[in-house]
Amino acid sequence: MEKDYRGPLTFLPWRIFFLIFIFSFASAFPSPSLYKSFSDCFARKKIPPAEISGILYGINETADSFSKILQSNIRNLRFNLSTTKKPAAIIVPTAESHVSAAVLCAKEHGNVQLKIRSGGHDYEGVSYVSDQPNFVVLDMANFRSINISLQDRTAWVGAGAFLGELYYRIWEKSNELAFPAGVCPTLGIGGHISGAGYGNLMRKYGVSVDHVIDARIVDAGGRILDRKTMGEDLFWAIRGGGAASFAVVLAFRINLVLVPPSVTVFQVQKGSENNAAIDTFLKYQELNNKIDDDLYIRVYVQPIKTNNTKPSAVAKFTGMFLGNATRLLSVAGSQFPELGLKKSDCLEMRWIDSILNWAGFDNKTSPRVLLNRIPKSVDYLKRKSDYVKTPIPKSAMEKLFAKVAELGKVGLAFNSYGGAMNRIPENATAFPHRAGNIFKIQYASNWGEDQAKDTEKNIELVREVYDLMEPFVAKNPREAYLNYRDLDIGVNDGGYSYEKGKVFGLKYFRGNFERLVRIKAKVDPENVFRYEQSIPLLRPSDL
Numbered sequence: 001m002e003k004d005y006r007g008p009l010t011f012l013p014w015r016i017f018f019l020i021f022i023f024s025f026a027s028a029f030p031s032p033s034l035y036k037s038f039s040d041c042f043a044r045k046k047i048p049p050a051e052i053s054g055i056l057y058g059i060n061e062t063a064d065s066f067s068k069i070l071q072s073n074i075r076n077l078r079f080n081l082s083t084t085k086k087p088a089a090i091i092v093p094t095a096e097s098h099v100s101a102a103v104l105c106a107k108e109h110g111n112v113q114l115k116i117r118s119g120g121h122d123y124e125g126v127s128y129v130s131d132q133p134n135f136v137v138l139d140m141a142n143f144r145s146i147n148i149s150l151q152d153r154t155a156w157v158g159a160g161a162f163l164g165e166l167y168y169r170i171w172e173k174s175n176e177l178a179f180p181a182g183v184c185p186t187l188g189i190g191g192h193i194s195g196a197g198y199g200n201l202m203r204k205y206g207v208s209v210d211h212v213i214d215a216r217i218v219d220a221g222g223r224i225l226d227r228k229t230m231g232e233d234l235f236w237a238i239r240g241g242g243a244a245s246f247a248v249v250l251a252f253r254i255n256l257v258l259v260p261p262s263v264t265v266f267q268v269q270k271g272s273e274n275n276a277a278i279d280t281f282l283k284y285q286e287l288n289n290k291i292d293d294d295l296y297i298r299v300y301v302q303p304i305k306t307n308n309t310k311p312s313a314v315a316k317f318t319g320m321f322l323g324n325a326t327r328l329l330s331v332a333g334s335q336f337p338e339l340g341l342k343k344s345d346c347l348e349m350r351w352i353d354s355i356l357n358w359a360g361f362d363n364k365t366s367p368r369v370l371l372n373r374i375p376k377s378v379d380y381l382k383r384k385s386d387y388v389k390t391p392i393p394k395s396a397m398e399k400l401f402a403k404v405a406e407l408g409k410v411g412l413a414f415n416s417y418g419g420a421m422n423r424i425p426e427n428a429t430a431f432p433h434r435a436g437n438i439f440k441i442q443y444a445s446n447w448g449e450d451q452a453k454d455t456e457k458n459i460e461l462v463r464e465v466y467d468l469m470e471p472f473v474a475k476n477p478r479e480a481y482l483n484y485r486d487l488d489i490g491v492n493d494g495g496y497s498y499e500k501g502k503v504f505g506l507k508y509f510r511g512n513f514e515r516l517v518r519i520k521a522k523v524d525p526e527n528v529f530r531y532e533q534s535i536p537l538l539r540p541s542d543l
């Protein structure tokens with residue numbers, strides 16, 4: 001198993017090494033109020049006092065508002081504890097000039113880490129927590145504008161808008177347009193898209209970044225840029241490379257895609273009796289790259305409670321088909337008869353209603369629920385990820401099902417590849433996981449307040465299943481998906497260690513990692529945009 005590199009920092013440029021020394025020395029002492037420092041800096045940047053008081057919140061100075069804003073977008077209760085380190089200040093800009101000022105003021109302070117939050121779904125909380133002594137959160141919640149053009153089937157979407165809001169606004173305009181992105185309505189656009197963004201349209205249309213045609217950002221110099229002025233290198237990097245390593249995204253311009261007036265969703269559950277679940281899974285992985293592009297199937301392997309004393313696990317084949325049930329049954333019957341799909345399993349509906357279905361709402365729910373920015377529930381959770389390139393043998397699946405049943409806490413989601421993902425080059429965007437993959441796996445465990453005391457135990461259970469799967473997933477490196485953030489695979493000393501950054505960087509970005517490093521050195525040489533897994537700076541030998 002690959003380990004995090006813990007070597008010395010001797011390879012760093014002397015200027016960076018000197019900065020680290022100064023920052024480390026300064027962080028050992030109590031810093032003056034960052035709230036006041038940023039307030040004074042904003043004033044120097046010509047932000048009016050009335051605007052400053054409406055966008056800047058301090059942990060001590062405006063405690064009630066600060067706490068409310070901080071918690072509003074926390075999506076993992078592991079990072080909402082009394083012991084969780086809090087930012088010194090939160091900036092909630094309402095104008096592009098505020099974002100520019102925030103970047104410049106963070107740059108002036110040098111040792112202040114600027115955390116950028118759009119929806120707060122980062123699984124490790126790195127958009128709002130830090131291991132650094134001084135950090136500030138830049139919360140993009142007010143950048144929620146969505147402007148749709150039916151004429152050219154495009155939209156400008158603010159980084160702080162949620163997917164549910166985007167889906168609803170598209171549906172308001174047309175029942176035959178959609179956008180390929182996630183199935184969770186409260187995902188923030190900025191983080192989701194810049195990390196690639198995938199969902200149940202990916203076999204037909206690829207991932208979200210494949211449909212980004214422009215962007216507005218604030219760079220490390222505080223400049224407001226679009227695609228033309230930022231240049232193609234930086235535009236390439238923020239599509240799948242994690243924009244928070246390079247800039248603050250203000251908005252993305254996206255192409256919308258066509259969907260039929262009626263789509264079909266289904267779920268077929270297979271139990272462990274007579275190996276039905278495993279045999280059906282094994283057959284599906286054989287044909288996954290060959291099946292009709294209009295069909296997407298996610299396979300959940302989950303523990304299940306039964307009346308029997310023996311633990312059990314099931315496979316749930318959850319599908320999305322871009323067409324009616326009649327055509328789906330024809331496709332499934334000819335290409336995947338082992339699934340045993342019946343007409344009674346199929347639900348025909350509008351695309352917007354399929355969003356509600358995948359998000360767990362019943363079929364009587366109004367699409368207006370997608371405008372709700374508060375999720376149905378928030379839990380403690382841990383996630384990890386893998387990519388599968390060769391068929392998993394039956395013996396391994398038997399062990400997996402047995403382990404999932406035994407632990408009773410961990411589930412896996414096998415997300416189907418193939419289709420358009422096989423046709424888009426690995427270097428088309430910074431997101432590299434394309435042809436050659438059968439599945440992307442998400443390992444997941446959620447637990448509530450009643451099990452808070454068992455948090456470390458529950459995290460270890462996810463790691464146990466992840467370790468079990470090591471022989472059967474991508475190797476050299478063992479790949480991972482950036483939007484399934486996982487600090488287990490390495491951190492990079494606040495963004496300064498190239499060698500440590502390379503450990504997780506190759507897993508997230510494969511052959512695109514070195515290009516991302518070169519772009520980082522060019523557009524952010526002072527490392528203004530840095531966090532636990534940001535793209536690191538170059539070694540002297542690479543300069």
